[in-house]
Amino acid sequence: MRRLRALLRTPLGVCAVVLLLLVLALAVAAPLVWGAQATAVDTDAIQQGPSGAHLLGTDALGRDLFARTLVATRLSIGLALLAMLIGVTVGTLLGTAPAVLPRRAGRVIVAVVNIAVAFPGLLLALFFAVVFGVGTTGAVLAIGFATAPGFARVAQTLSASVAGRDYVAAARIAGVGRLRVLVRHVLPNIAEPLVVNATIGAGAALLSFAGLSFLGIGVQAPSYDWGRLLGDGLNRIYTNPAAALGPGVAVVVAGLAFNLCGETIAAALGHRTPLRRLLSRTSAPAAPVPAGADDTDPVLRVEGLSVRFPTAVGWAEPVRGVTFTLGAGEAVGVVGESGSGKSLTALAAARLIERPGVVAADRLEFAGRPLLSAPERELRTLLGTSLAMVFQDPTTSFNPTRRIGRQLAEVAQEHQGLGRRGALARAVERLAQVRVPAPAKRAHQYPHEFSGGMRQRAMIGMGLMGTPRLIIADEPTTALDVTVQRQVLRLLDQVRRDTAAAVLLISHDIAVVTQTCDRVLVMYAGRIVEDLPAAELTERARHPYTRALLAVVPDLAADRDRPLGVIAGRPPEPTALPAGCAFAQRCRYATDECRSADPQLTPVGDDHRLACWHPVTDSGADTTDARISVEGSR
Numbered sequence: 152m153r154r155l156r157a158l159l160r161t162p163l164g165v166c167a168v169v170l171l172l173l174v175l176a177l178a179v180a181a182p183l184v185w186g187a188q189a190t191a192v193d194t195d196a197i198q199q200g201p202s203g204a205h206l207l208g209t210d211a212l213g214r215d216l217f218a219r220t221l222v223a224t225r226l227s228i229g230l231a232l233l234a235m236l237i238g239v240t241v242g243t244l245l246g247t248a249p250a251v252l253p254r255r256a257g258r259v260i261v262a263v264v265n266i267a268v269a270f271p272g273l274l275l276a277l278f279f280a281v282v283f284g285v286g287t288t289g290a291v292l293a294i295g296f297a298t299a300p301g302f303a304r305v306a307q308t309l310s311a312s313v314a315g316r317d318y319v320a321a322a323r324i325a326g327v328g329r330l331r332v333l334v335r336h337v338l339p340n341i342a343e344p345l346v347v348n349a350t351i352g353a354g355a356a357l358l359s360f361a362g363l364s365f366l367g368i369g370v371q372a373p374s375y376d377w378g379r380l381l382g383d384g385l386n387r388i389y390t391n392p393a394a395a396l397g398p399g400v401a402v403v404v405a406g407l408a409f410n411l412c413g414e415t416i417a418a419a420l421g422h423r424t425p426l427r428r429l430l431s432r433t434s435a436p437a438a439p440v441p442a443g444a445d446d447t448d449p450v451l452r453v454e455g456l457s458v459r460f461p462t463a464v465g466w467a468e469p470v471r472g473v474t475f476t477l478g479a480g481e482a483v484g485v486v487g488e489s490g491s492g493k494s495l496t497a498l499a500a501a502r503l504i505e506r507p508g509v510v511a512a513d514r515l516e517f518a519g520r521p522l523l524s525a526p527e528r529e530l531r532t533l534l535g536t537s538l539a540m541v542f543q544d545p546t547t548s549f550n551p552t553r554r555i556g557r558q559l560a561e562v563a564q565e566h567q568g569l570g571r572r573g574a575l576a577r578a579v580e581r582l583a584q585v586r587v588p589a590p591a592k593r594a595h596q597y598p599h600e601f602s603g604g605m606r607q608r609a610m611i612g613m614g615l616m617g618t619p620r621l622i623i624a625d626e627p628t629t630a631l632d633v634t635v636q637r638q639v640l641r642l643l644d645q646v647r648r649d650t651a652a653a654v655l656l657i658s659h660d661i662a663v664v665t666q667t668c669d670r671v672l673v674m675y676a677g678r679i680v681e682d683l684p685a686a687e688l689t690e691r692a693r694h695p696y697t698r699a700l701l702a703v704v705p706d707l708a709a710d711r712d713r714p715l716g717v718i719a720g721r722p723p724e725p726t727a728l729p730a731g732c733a734f735a736q737r738c739r740y741a742t743d744e745c746r747s748a749d750p751q752l753t754p755v756g757d758d759h760r761l762a763c764w765h766p767v768t769d770s771g772a773d774t775t776d777a778r779i780s781v782e783g784s785r
């Protein structure tokens with residue numbers, strides 16, 4: 152509201168309010184003030200031009216055209232708004248339905264909308280006008296249905312863009328149903344452009360109505376709107392141009408009022424969630440988060456995991472036969488270059504791979520439950536309470552239109568049956584637990600009022616709303632400065648020790664992983680190529696790719712004026728994987744055997760697995776063996 156008030160003080164806001172109030176005031180008052188004058192027949196003043204007594208002249212019955220133009224405001228505006236309401240409602244329903252309906256039904260709706268959008272709006276309006284019949288009701292329905300496909304397309308596009316945001320993924324992990332995700336997270340974030348479109352559409356509907364009435368298939372006598380007056384005036388354009396000018400100007404002014412008002416409201420809509428009363432009481436201390444340290448079964452068991460996507464040239468398989476387990480309280484880091492499949496592996500474990508992606512595995516279990524075959528309802532509850540996700544970009548991790556506390560509270564409301572107040576109290580406690588200062592106050596703030604580091608801590612706090620057994624952190628510190636990065640990593644470590652939750656840390660930064668994790672999985676071209684204890688990474692790494700990764704990590708002795716080192720060459724495309732080792736083209740040890748047969752991940756010692764025909768045998772990172780180049784720039 153504060154933002155809206157500020158906007159209303161700008162020249163744009165003032166113009167919008169003045170014009171809209173003028174139009175609305177006329178719509179309400181004009182029939183009362185000028186109604187009698189507008190219908191009074193005066194046979195002595197038939198078809199007169201403008202004069203002091205009749206500013207726009209008179210019509211064929213001697214009625215005052217100025218009064219009639221003012222009185223027509225109510226019907227013109229009312230019908231245009233009604234048509235627009237129908238268009239926006241039907242369009243938004245059609246546009247967002249694919250997000251909640253089964254895939255096939257969603258596709259049918261998308262196809263119908265695509266076909267409808269291909270027709271010009273006026274043609275559709277005329278078509279529907281014929282279908283619904285001549286008259287006011289038919290015209291309202293015709294314009295409403297004719298504008299719906301355009302809104303449906305806008306709503307579809309906007310929904311699709313919002314559906315990919317991290318906070319939607321977080322809500323889905325929290326077990327929030329599709330309809331609720333749509334209402335709580337998608338619609339509020341597409342409201343602004345929809346309102347702008349609706350406002351512009353109201354002006355367009357006004358014009359369309361004028362057009363239909365002008366053609367004689369809109370408002371019928373004895374009723375009249377600006378379109379009918381315009382039509383009558385155009386017949387006398389050479390003898391009394393004011394008769395057409397009056398309703399024409401009225402249409403333009405009303406359209407302008409809608410447009411300016413829409414722009415003002417849209418600018419304020421980013422913060423439109425109603426203010427809630429601050430929570431005055433604090434809840435009883437929360438029960439300590441149950442630890443899963445006694446569990447002997449792995450928290451996450453992944454065997455033969457593959458993720459595939461259809462492409463124009465066949466199936467791409469960016470994750471191929473990945474196998475690992477993650478025990479309670481264990482921290483495992485996954486490292487590799489961009490496109491190595493590390494994030495997709497984590498997303499598959501969180502069940503966040505959407506169609507047309509296909510996830511397959513010999514075994515994919517979380518907390519002993521099969522992720523690929525367990526009932527949907529059971530998994531929603533399990534993942535919602537036991538899996539926490541921390542995303543890379545703290546600016547997209549939360550829904551910008553909802554207060555932080557409410558977003559955390561959603562998990563407790565959804566799965567723990569807490570009421571609004573109790574859930575919010577728990578959210579405040581969790582914010583305090585992740586060391587967000589003044590948590591009661593912060594819970595009522597919006598994400599943009601949090602710093603990047605604080606948002607990441609709040610995200611971890613969201614994971615703690617349940618009883619997390621696994622925390623997946625996908626590049627959680629990439630967007631943060633070094634100091635905040637260290638704080639977030641320490642917090643993750645603290646949470647792991649306090650709750651015995653397992654941590655799967657995805658990072659391109661091998662230094663971060665070695666400092667934070669117990670074990671490191673090195674991924675290349677969709678496969679794990681080496682798995683070994685983090686503490687022994689620099690000493691025991693034997694895969695040429697791992698050695699190359701280690702070699703490009705800058706140390707204290709590195710020349711800061713020189714570009715950062717990179718590994719020469721590029722990983723193969725997932726659609727064009729070689730028959731043998733995927734690293735062969737970049738590896739100086741490659742032999743014919745490497746190029747013809749793909750090495751499998753096999754144990755080579757205690758806690759050490761390796762996929763290489765010719766492991767490097769000397770110790771430590773070797774910058775010469777790895778053929779390091781310095782192509783990058785700092």
Ligand code: SF4
Nearest residue numbers: 732735738745763764
């Ligand atoms: S299998 Fe051959 S090409 Fe692949 S990493 Fe090992 S030595 Fe290099």
